[in-house]
Amino acid sequence: MRSRLDDIADEVGLVMKQRDVLINSRKALGAAEFAREHGKFEEMHRALFKAHWELTGKLEDVDDLVRIGTEVGLDPVELRKAIEEGRYEQVLDENRRLAESVGINAIPAHIFGRRYLVLGAQPYEAFTQVIDKLREESAAGGK
Helix, strand or coil: CCCHHHHHHHHHCCCEEEEEECCHHHHHHHHHHHHHHHHHHHEEEEEHHHHHHEEEEECCHHHHHHHHHCCCCCHHHHHHHHHHHCCCCHHHHHHHHHHHHHCCCCCCCCEECEEEEEEEEHHHHHHHHHHHHHHHHHHHCCC
16 A cells, blocks of 8 residues: 555655654644634645655644644644644544544545545546546536
8 A cells, every 4th residue: 555655646746755653643633623713724734734744743743733833824822722622522523423424434535526435545547537527417417
């Protein structure tokens, strides 16, 4: 699997360095929810992925999450408080229940057009096939 991920990353110009441990990303998910609440989700999402894959940040570490959040324009004091008090735990639990209820049991998971689910690391072609299908449906006056 690692070899496949490396090949995909190389194809699209991403840096993906291998970590020697698995991390618990729950704090990072909470930080992302904080960012969503403050209109900075996309920026935070990208910054978290970059920090993780390029090994410039530890997503389980509150100090690193605050640093990353500050770099995208979030208030560091409020972000730290939100993470440390677990402000988004219920949201995260509900998101997980919702994901599981629609068959999402792997990461990454991508939903297209609210009806096509692509699970796990897939080749670029898998995504273009789904997008082509949505375009065909749209052109045919479909959903």
